[in-house]
Amino acid sequence: xxxxKYAQLSDLEAIVAIDQQVIGHANRRGEIERAIREQACLVxxxxxxxxxxxxxxxxxxxxxxxxxIIAPGERRKGYASSLLKYFEKISPTxxxxxxxxxxxxEMQKVFHKNGYSLSGMIENLDVGDPELIYFxxxxxx
Numbered sequence: 783x784x785x786x787k788y789a790q791l792s793d794l795e796a797i798v799a800i801d802q803q804v805i806g807h808a809n810r811r812g813e814i815e816r817a818i819r820e821q822a823c824l825v826x827x828x829x830x831x832x833x834x835x836x837x838x839x840x841x842x843x844x845x846x847x848x849x850x851i852i853a854p855g856e857r858r859k860g861y862a863s864s865l866l867k868y869f870e871k872i873s874p875t876x877x878x879x880x881x882x883x884x885x886x887x888e889m890q891k892v893f894h895k896n897g898y899s900l901s902g903m904i905e906n907l908d909v910g911d912p913e914l915i916y917f918x919x920x921x922x923x
Contacts, residue, residue: 783828784826784861785826785827785828786827786864786865786868787824787825787827788821788823788824788825789817789818789823789834791815791818791819793818793831793834794811794814794815796825797814797825797831798810800831800832800834800851800852800853801814801834801851803853803854804851804854814834817836822836822838823836824865824868824869826861826865831853832852832853832856832859832861833850833851833853833861833862833865834850834851834865835847835850835851835866836848836849837869839874839875841879844875844877844878844879845874845877845878845879845920846879846880847869847878847879847880850862850865850880857888858888862889862892863892863895863896867896870920873920875920876920877917877918878898878920879901879915879916880893880898881914882913882914883912883913883914884912885911890914893916896918897918898917899916899917899918900914900915900917901916901917902915903915
C-alpha cells in the first residue's frame with residue numbers, strides 16, 4: 783500500500799541511499815537529516831521508501847518544494863505526484879512554488895500534470911540550463 787508521511791530519522795538511511803543513487807554521492811545527508819528533524823521532509827513508501835520531498839517556507843514566506851527525488855527504478859509510477867498532492871494538503875501557505883532545470887523534461891511534465899503553472903525563470907544557477915519556477919495555489923478543501 784502506498785503511503786506518504788513525514789519522514790522519521792529511521793527513514794534517513796533509505797532516503798540518503800535513494801538520493802545517492804540519483805546524484806552519485808551522499809553530500810546532502812546533513813541537509814536531509816536536518817529536514818527530517820524540522821519536519822520538512824516527506825517520504826513515500828510502498829513496502830519500502832520509493833522517494834522523498836524536501837520543503838521550506840523561506841521563499842518570500844511561501845512554501846517551496848526544494849527537492850523531489852524518486853528512486854531510478856521507481857519513476858513514472860506516480861510517486862512524485864503523490865508527494866506533491868500530499869504536500870499541497872499540508873502546506874502551511876496558500877502559495878506553493880517549486881523549480882526544475884529546463885533540461886528536466888520529466889519533472890516539467892509532473893508539474894503540468896499536477897496543475898502547476900510556469901511562473902518564471904532564473905538564469906546562471908546551472909550554466910546553460912536555466913531554472914524554471916513553477917507555482918500553484920493551495921486548494922482549499
